[in-house]
Amino acid sequence: MSVLVTGGAGYIGSHVVRLLEQRGDDVVIVDNMSNGIASRIGELPLEQIDLSHADATDRLVEVIERYSVDSVVHFAAKKQVGESVQRPLWYYQQNVTGLANLLAALERTGVDRLVFSSSAAVYGMPDRLMVEEDIDCRPINPYGQTKLIGEWMIDDVMAATGLNAIKLRYFNVAGTGWNDLADTAVMNLFPIVLDRDARGLAPVIFGADYDTDDGTCIRDYVHVKDLALAHVYALDALAAGRPRVSTFNVGTGQGASVREVIDALSDALGRTLTPEIGDRRAGDPPRLIADVTAISTELGWKAEYGLADIAKSAVAAAAWRAAQA
Numbered sequence: 372m373s374v375l376v377t378g379g380a381g382y383i384g385s386h387v388v389r390l391l392e393q394r395g396d397d398v399v400i401v402d403n404m405s406n407g408i409a410s411r412i413g414e415l416p417l418e419q420i421d422l423s424h425a426d427a428t429d430r431l432v433e434v435i436e437r438y439s440v441d442s443v444v445h446f447a448a449k450k451q452v453g454e455s456v457q458r459p460l461w462y463y464q465q466n467v468t469g470l471a472n473l474l475a476a477l478e479r480t481g482v483d484r485l486v487f488s489s490s491a492a493v494y495g496m497p498d499r500l501m502v503e504e505d506i507d508c509r510p511i512n513p514y515g516q517t518k519l520i521g522e523w524m525i526d527d528v529m530a531a532t533g534l535n536a537i538k539l540r541y542f543n544v545a546g547t548g549w550n551d552l553a554d555t556a557v558m559n560l561f562p563i564v565l566d567r568d569a570r571g572l573a574p575v576i577f578g579a580d581y582d583t584d585d586g587t588c589i590r591d592y593v594h595v596k597d598l599a600l601a602h603v604y605a606l607d608a609l610a611a612g613r614p615r616v617s618t619f620n621v622g623t624g625q626g627a628s629v630r631e632v633i634d635a636l637s638d639a640l641g642r643t644l645t646p647e648i649g650d651r652r653a654g655d656p657p658r659l660i661a662d663v664t665a666i667s668t669e670l671g672w673k674a675e676y677g678l679a680d681i682a683k684s685a686v687a688a689a690a691w692r693a694a695q696a
């Protein structure tokens with residue numbers, strides 16, 4: 372396979388790049404390096420293109436032809452919910468225009484295999500414990516909207532052309548497959564807890580009075596290495612023809628509470644983190660767990676790693692980074 376990975380210098384993209392490289396696929400990365408880290412991709416070819424720019428389609432067409440690309444994995448996007456609320460138009464330009472420019476390049480070159488990074492953010496605040504792919508999507512912020520619009524654009528192009536695509540809706544991505552590929556942004560629960568700990572601060576739980584067993588919110592945490600492998604399964608399914616189903620949740624099907632995450636991190640650190648309890652945050656549903664029946668039935672993918680593995684890998688990567696500094 373010859374795979375173009377947009378956003379391949381990012382956290383999740385670089386994990387997929389490494390898996391593809393290990394199994395001998397040819398890889399070319401397109402990234403504007405707004406949040407990419409060059410050391411994650413070593414000597415692999417990197418084309419610095421901003422997908423939202425007016426010249427992006429022409430430049431992508433040239434790259435696709437030069438590298439004889441047959442498949443694309445599209446990660447490149449902005450992903451911060453709060454920022455998307457403050458700068459909605461910019462999020463639409465980055466995430467929606469960027470995808471439109473990519474789809475135009477696929478149409479012009481006839482590349483017909485695409486895997487798209489979507490998100491559980493498309494669901495918004497579902498009123499059920501386990502989320503299936505076919506429930507009503509009602510995103511509650513511009514970030515989630517851009518992902519849902521992206522899915523619609525892909526569906527429409529699939530209906531009108533020979534494009535075959537798989538859209539993966541990631542739940543809570545965490546952990547590290549290789550220390551040098553770690554998530555360096557302090558935005559998700561694992562890095563936030565570890566960052567506070569490194570600064571001598573206790574973790575904060577936003578609301579401990581939810582209707583859950585221990586009162587804290589429950590999420591479905593998927594190890595980034597498992598998630599990366601789901602993309603490889605998706606690419607292989609596309610190589611075999613048009614998939615019967617094209618939208619999949621990627622999670623474990625198991626929930627973990629905020630307290631359980633803090634406990635897992637305590638175990639991995641070898642000492643107890645004692646949380647402080649803060650107020651609830653607006654827009655946090657009590658539980659959000661993926662129904663993963665479809666991806667397991669259709670693609671044969673299942674998460675292998677659990678909460679303890681995620682915590683151990685996150686702690687090891689943080690220690691590795693601290694030693695490099």
Ligand SMILES: NC(=O)c1ccc[n+]([C@@H]2O[C@H](COP(=O)([O-])OP(=O)(O)OC[C@H]3O[C@@H](n4cnc5c(N)ncnc54)[C@H](O)[C@@H]3O)[C@@H](O)[C@H]2O)c1
Pocket residue numbers: 377378379380381382383384401402403404405406407408420421422423445446447448449450465469488489490491541542543544559
């Ligand atoms: N990390 C998560 O928890 C999570 C959850 C659900 C979905 N996602 C989606 O997965 C994808 C990857 O997320 P990540 O965590 O690896 O993020 P990341 O920021 O680490 O990686 C995104 C990469 O895309 C590049 N990029 C951004 N805008 C670009 C543009 N206009 N042109 C070219 N390159 C651009 C960045 O430089 C970066 O290297 C995103 O689409 C994100 O929305 C992530």
